[in-house]
Amino acid sequence: MATERLDVIIFGASGFTGKYTVYEAVSVLKDLKWGIAGRNREKLQAVLKEMGAKAKKDLSQTPIFIADVNDEASLLNMAKSCRIVVNTAGPYRFYGENVVRACINSGTHHVDVSGEPQYMETMQLKYNELAKERGVYVISACGFDSIPADMGIVFVEKNFDGVVNSVETFLVSGIKGEKNASDGKAGINTGTWQSAVYGLAHADELRGIRQKLYPERLPKFFPILKHRPLIFRSREVNKVCLPFPGSDRSVVMRSQRFLYDTEKKRPVQMHAYIGFPSWLAAIFVVLFATFFALMAKFEFGRTLLLKYPSFFSGGFVSPDGPSESRMERSYFKMTMKATGWPSSQRLAEGTDQYTEPPTKTLMVRVSGPNPGYGSTCVALLSTAVTILRESNKMPGNGGVLPPGAAFSKTSLISELEKHEHGIKFEILANK
DSSP: OOOOOEEEEEETTTSHHHHHHHHHHHHHTTTSOEEEEESOHHHHHHHHHHHHHHHTSOOTTSOEEEOOTTOHHHHHHHHHTEEEEEEOOOOHHHHTHHHHHHHHHHTOEEEEOOOOHHHHHHHHHHHHHHHHHHTOEEEOOOBTTBHHHHHHHHHHHHHSSEEEEEEEEEEEEEEOSOOOGGGOSOOEEHHHHHHHHHHHHTTTHHHHHHHHHOSSOOOOOSSOOOOOOSSEEETTTTEEEEEOOSSHHHHHHHHHHHHHHHHOOOOOEEEEEEEESSHHHHHHHHHHHHHHHHHHHSHHHHHHHHHOHHHHTTTOEETTOSOHHHHHHEEEEEEEEEEEEEGGGOOSSTTOOOSSOOOEEEEEEEEEEOTTTTHHHHHHHHHHHHHHHHGGGSSSSOEEEOHHHHHTTSSHHHHHHHSTTOOEEEEEEEO
């Protein structure tokens, strides 16, 4: 007798992001049947015990699957046992593709928290057509990279009452209250550091991938959104800002390209920035980023960065990740400034050009707690729930898509706002 498919399996559940995804699953997946998967049964049982105690719920009967990224049969067995795989096993550059392929071959949806543009865009290039054929959604960037930015722009467009030309995002993160000894220095775990090292080392691959993915370039839309200076004080958030080096812009651009190609919607231009409390802090970050980028470009430098992450990050990176007390008090706020034209000036076609400069502004804030491992895990699970409940509101029958393209017509934003460690979307000013 065939056992009934579970709704969700969390793969990589004994990793740092994985175990906090298990914790959040207790509330986010409360009406669904779910299990966990990874290489080591003892470690998986230990996660169920630890996170069950934290959530005050007995998780000992949660189904466990043994699956290894290098064992295709085990991945197929896992994928065939559920409707959607929630994949927390990164760096995805090395461990992602085999899981994606197993999911597509099994007719199972796949979501992950990758912030690695090379991986995401390669998956779209290689598997988009096959995923559409099989009726499978494969959606990356479903965590802090890049749900706030991509769904934030969806929120902006829903509330703009007109046509958006451009959006600038200003990210500020911090820790509430006084620092205490139990916080520790660590802010991220080594998996995130590894993804950054390899992403920078191979950044030049992106051009070739994009030329294949989009042989035809988008037409230019005017006015073109100009870059701000390298370092500037932003009046929008009253912080000293730098360009944000994460994947937000590349994810948003893919969503905008998809909506232009499928709906002839005018694409929103976007630049992303990150704010710091002082000029000194921002200059220090520039110096560190320059050093990090240089090290990552050479094999010897990469080896050192990967071997001694704690030393090279001044203790910010740790294999154990951040402490519980630090995570519980950390937060992020992303302020978005949108400019465009009111609906009274809407043109006949999305491809038409305006001759007048933008006259309308909307300020929006997207915020949440514990960006690395709280709201990231809630966002990831919320995307899974949305696919299971609202695939009829998603584009086509499947495909490899960024979140904004996949979820723009669903109720993902209200799902994100429901949960304790979820993400809040609010309008600040509308002029």
